[in-house]
Amino acid sequence: MDTDRIDTFSRYLPPGPNATRWGWRLIDAGRQQVPPGSPYPLTGHPLPYAFDKNGRRTLSEYQLVLITAGGGHFQSRSCRERSVSAGDTLLLFPGEWHRYRPGPRTGWSEYWLGFEGTEASRIMKNFFSRSRPIQPGAYTDEAIHIFERLLDWLRHPRPGGEQVAASFIPQLLALLRAGSIAAGAPRAREQELVMAVRARLLENPAERTALSSLAEELGVSYSLLRSLFRKHTGHSPRQFENLIRLNRARDLLAAGSSVSATAESLGYASVHYFSRAFKQQFGQAPQHWMRERSGQ
Template identity: 30%
Template sequence: MYHTWMRYFTPSPVHHRLGLVCLGVGLQHGALPTVGPRTLDHHVAVLISGGGGWYRGTDGRRLTVTAPAVLWLTPGVPHHYAPDPATGWDESFVDFAGPATATYTELGYIEPDRPVVPLSDAAPARAAVGRIARAARRGNPLLEVETGAAVHELLVALRRARAGVGPDGDPVLQALARDAFTPLSVAEHAARHGMTPAELRTAVRRGAGCSPKDYLLRIRLGRAKELLAATDLPVAAVARRVGYDDPAYFSRLFTRRVGAAPIRFREQQGRSVPGGWSNRIPDPEHPPTITARPT
């Protein structure tokens, strides 16, 4: 016995220009029928949150699927899968498409080379699928935009829940972020973590979708922007604080990457903040608010 609920959508060409659209959503459980062999022209994330089964791809190997896990079905790639007929599984799926899928693949959020990816926790991804299912009510005027936005959330939730990644993220990326403002080469960063430069590049590419150099640069420039906007520090002092001993090199790098020179960025974004900005991240459930004075 099994239970199936699904909805399919047809976003307009205008919605496709948003970059990512949801084409369908389904919630199923039990000893579901075998899927395939088949080939699709779009992406599907199949979230397995309970039970187990198998998956067979283009190489013919039969891979064991144990919840929690995600099956990545990618365009043009034949696939074949099913739950264990004795136990079944709990499945939710989301069909999606759009030009943003290429970028998500490049960044490592979608993994065509790993069709079966173990997860540490399926709950956040299930919550994103639930938002799509709720938006799928008949007559919802925001259907296409609401479901498309939830697909972005789903991809982030699946990336964060990838097995081997802790709640605070990849330990290699955490360590790099901690040391980002130290003037070290990539080889020196790798040695600090007991890795070769090639191993560090592979780990960062897998975790952040970019090279170690680019990952460090993003962190450094983000901090430089904060210092330029919220302090009166000279550009040379800002450069030193984010790991660059040569202020001229920092200025050229900043200008090339940001599109404006440090001084110009400060003119546009500068805010007088006596004492500096707070380092405390606001609680999303209780953000800072203006409390009305009693009359």
């Protein structure tokens, strides 16, 4: 999409009957282009969204503002004044004063949405911070695509559209989270290593992975690999491998495989060892689990 020129569009939505129960509520959304030297914000927004004489504003909702062209400045109670540019996303928190505006020489183009809800509050609390309201652009094209789909739903209301429109909010937040991880090289490298180990462990549950050789192949020591894997998954690589085998065993038993055949197909040294590991993980021996599952 050509982000050098976008048409202005906005919607401010009253709450529907299912807004509270859904966990996500879209309050407002839109896009606009602010030419260089223009007043900001442009006219047409409700009074509660206006900035005061000091250029500040405090909202009762979360907002997400994606800058797609141009640049400017941002400041909030928890963040000193910073420059922002195309690709950056501003996260605004309820009850937190903030001020931002495009540069007089550059202007900017933006997409925005406002939202609230129990699920929204949980995600914002656990994955985003008031002290880091400027999110770097890593998946800007994908975010623009989601915004355009959202605005299309707002332009052409359909039955159930309130929930469909709200579903775009967690998609955008997930992209922001992924972009934040990708922007931090050391953390991105950690994620890359963990994903590589997970993929290898999932390849063949019947084979015991040579973890030291895998660490060497990935260019790290086994102790570092084990530490990073536990940090990101809560399990050591070997524990994770055992969980994969036992979950696979449960699937095979549910599909009608015998205990002995399941133990053999997954590489267990004996039925006794398999049964003991199964009971430790699921609280029942495989024979009891199968009988209970079949209702016998």
